Amino acid sequence: MKAIAIVMRDGQGVLEPVERPVPEPGSRELLVRVEATAVNRADLLQRRGQYPPPPGAPPDVPGLEYAGVVARIASDVTEWEVGDRVMGLVGGGSYAEYVVVHEGEAIPVPAHFAFTEAAAVPEAFITAHDALYMQCHVKVGETVLVHAAASGVGTAAVQLAKAAGARVIGTVRSEGKLERVRALGADVVLQPAGDWPDRVLAASGGRGVDVVLDLVGGDYLGGNVRVLAKCGRLIIVGLTAGRESRLDMGAVLGKRLHIIGTVMRARTRDEKILAATAFTRDVFPLLAAAAVRPVVDRVLPLARAAEAHELLAGNATVGKVVLAVSAAG
Numbered sequence: 301m302k303a304i305a306i307v308m309r310d311g312q313g314v315l316e317p318v319e320r321p322v323p324e325p326g327s328r329e330l331l332v333r334v335e336a337t338a339v340n341r342a343d344l345l346q347r348r349g350q351y352p353p354p355p356g357a358p359p360d361v362p363g364l365e366y367a368g369v370v371a372r373i374a375s376d377v378t379e380w381e382v383g384d385r386v387m388g389l390v391g392g393g394s395y396a397e398y399v400v401v402h403e404g405e406a407i408p409v410p411a412h413f414a415f416t417e418a419a420a421v422p423e424a425f426i427t428a429h430d431a432l433y434m435q436c437h438v439k440v441g442e443t444v445l446v447h448a449a450a451s452g453v454g455t456a457a458v459q460l461a462k463a464a465g466a467r468v469i470g471t472v473r474s475e476g477k478l479e480r481v482r483a484l485g486a487d488v489v490l491q492p493a494g495d496w497p498d499r500v501l502a503a504s505g506g507r508g509v510d511v512v513l514d515l516v517g518g519d520y521l522g523g524n525v526r527v528l529a530k531c532g533r534l535i536i537v538g539l540t541a542g543r544e545s546r547l548d549m550g551a552v553l554g555k556r557l558h559i560i561g562t563v564m565r566a567r568t569r570d571e572k573i574l575a576a577t578a579f580t581r582d583v584f585p586l587l588a589a590a591a592v593r594p595v596v597d598r599v600l601p602l603a604r605a606a607e608a609h610e611l612l613a614g615n616a617t618v619g620k621v622v623l624a625v626s627a628a629g
Contacts, residue, residue: 303396304605305360306347313347315395315606320361323400330380330401331372336419336599337363337394339608339621340452341540342565346392347609353392354566363394364565366401367409367418368625377403385409387418388576389426391565395605397625404573407580410588420594420620421587424452426579427537427564428460431513434578435560436533440465442510445500445527447520449486450477452595452620453537457513458484459592460583466511469503471496473615480618484595492516497523508532518542525551535560595619 305318325331343362345351353359367387370380380386386406390399409418432438444461448454449470461468462485470486472478481489488503490496500523501508508529514520518541524534525548534557552559564575586592597617600608601624608621 301397302602303361303393304602305395306362307360313349315347315609317603318361320358320396322398325372325374325400327374328376328403329374330370330377330386330403330406332366332368332386332399332401332406333371334366334368334394334397334399334625335415336367336625337602337623338365338419338423338452339605339612339623340364340423341538341612343395344609344613357391358393358396361393361395363390363392363396363399365389365419365422366394366399367413367415367421368399370406371398373403379403380406385415385418387422389422389564389572395602395623395625402569402573405569405576407576408584410584412590413587416599416622416624417594417596419622420452420596423564424456424594424620425460425583425587425592426575427453428456428513429579429583430564430575431535431537431562432457432460432511433464433582434575435562436511436513436535438464438466438511441467443467443469443504443507443529444511444513445469445471445509445524446486446513446515447471447492448473448515448538448540449481449484449489450618451515453515454513455481455484455595455619456592458486460586461511462486463586463592469500469509477618480595492520497526500527504529511535513537516541517545519545521545521547525555525557528555528557530555531557533558533560535562537562597621599624 469488471492515538517539
């Protein structure tokens with residue numbers, strides 16, 4: 301099968317086409333013909349040697365999500381049949397024509413979705429659902445602050461928070477993204493300049509927010525603690541601005557705050573199956589009814605994966621950059 305691999309050239313990780321054997325499904329596994337995948341910042345980090353894949357994933361083929369067709373099943377598979385349209389997460393390796401996945405981690409593709417739309421769903425929506433619904437337990441009437449609201453996870457989080465009945469404040473880096481995020485349902489969208497905590501507090505009527513979903517990290521921590529209301533929840537999903545910051549522990553204690561760190565890729569298979577099951581229960585109906593939707597910035601062929609990485613690194617995209625693996629994508 302054709303794949304895109306990370307190859308070291310002059311000390312740099314570059315993306316090059318390679319030929320690899322088609323993987324064999326084991327017990328309770330599916331062989332999926334990948335029609336489309338999508339680019340994530342984890343792929344960029346892996347390419348730089350900063351985010352190695354978990355055990356069992358291909359060491360040099362990136363890609364954390366897929367949408368495609370079941371091509372073969374193990375004899376003990378009970379949930380799927382050959383020809384079913386599926387999507388989901390993998391520990392790596394989806395920049396390829398085939399992946400092997402456990403039947404419990406696969407998710408049905410909504411009937412009206414093209415594969416290039418479906419490939420934009422798993423990483424963004426499963427991550428946002430797990431963070432907001434399963435860990436922060438967002439409730440009707442609460443206020444949620446989503447940083448990097450124009451990113452893949454950010455666009456999903458805005459929509460899922462609104463679907464839960466919350467009020468949403470989003471931050472975006474550039475003025476050109478403000479209206480795009482408002483169109484997803486955000487009540488307030490602002491750029492995170494130096495006074496952003498003051499503006500978030502003003503937008504919340506001085507009360508503060510109940511939940512902060514932070515995809516940025518770094519120095520955002522102090523502002524996050526400041527804008528949280530009593531018993532608020534901060535969930536840290538990404539660290540694009542760095543992994544270190546100062547923390548006012550007095551404010552954490554005084555407000556009785558909950559600070560949660562989360563990651564999906566390093567979870568065990570059983571944990572990932574639970575996440576996929578909860579997602580299918582809560583979010584699949586919303587996708588099927590077009591109540592929420594993936595945001596696709598653009599679609600490129602798999603052969604142009606390096607260009608897709610450059611686009612994502614440039615921070616000019618809104619939503620996901622998708623790679624079409626086959627012409628049917």
